[in-house]
Amino acid sequence: IFSIKVIRNKQTGQTEGYGFVEFHSHGTAEKVLQNYAGMLMPNTEQYFRLNWATFSTGDHKRSDNVPDLSIFVGDLAADVTDSMLLETFSNRYPSVKAAKVVFDANTGRSKGYGF
Incomplete structure (x- = not known):
């Protein structure tokens, strides 16, 4: 560890x-x-x-054939945005490419987690 x-x-x-x-x-x-x-x-x-998940941003494939990896981030405050989540992690981990907070499609409210 x-x-x-x-x-x-x-x-x-x-x-x-x-x-x-x-x-x-x-x-x-x-x-x-x-x-x-x-x-x-x-x-x-x-x-x-x-939790652990993989995703790719766009159609761009990495030349080294290593998949992009993402982490599950839970218990997010209701007002956390994609950009806030990205900034939080990219400040410490420069390899971070994107962040996504998951929202309920019906209510538009955050589900309290993201990747």
Whole structure:
């Protein structure tokens, strides 16, 4: 594991119930997803919800045949926009190409997560 970030409420300091784990290699991350997704967390009644997705922006194909990878970002505030999410991650990770907040097609409201 390269780094772990537990997301906390700024006012209370309590955990928001999610975080990020950065691995040294793609293969290690893939093994963790395969072995722990849906498993019961130790000392809790909650299950691991590990997420990872792939997408490409436009029809451009990368010449190195490595897929673009995305991460699931949950518990977003209702006012978070695509540009806010992009700025948050691209400041720390320059390889970030895009960000997308998911909205309900019927109500137009944020579903509270994105990629």
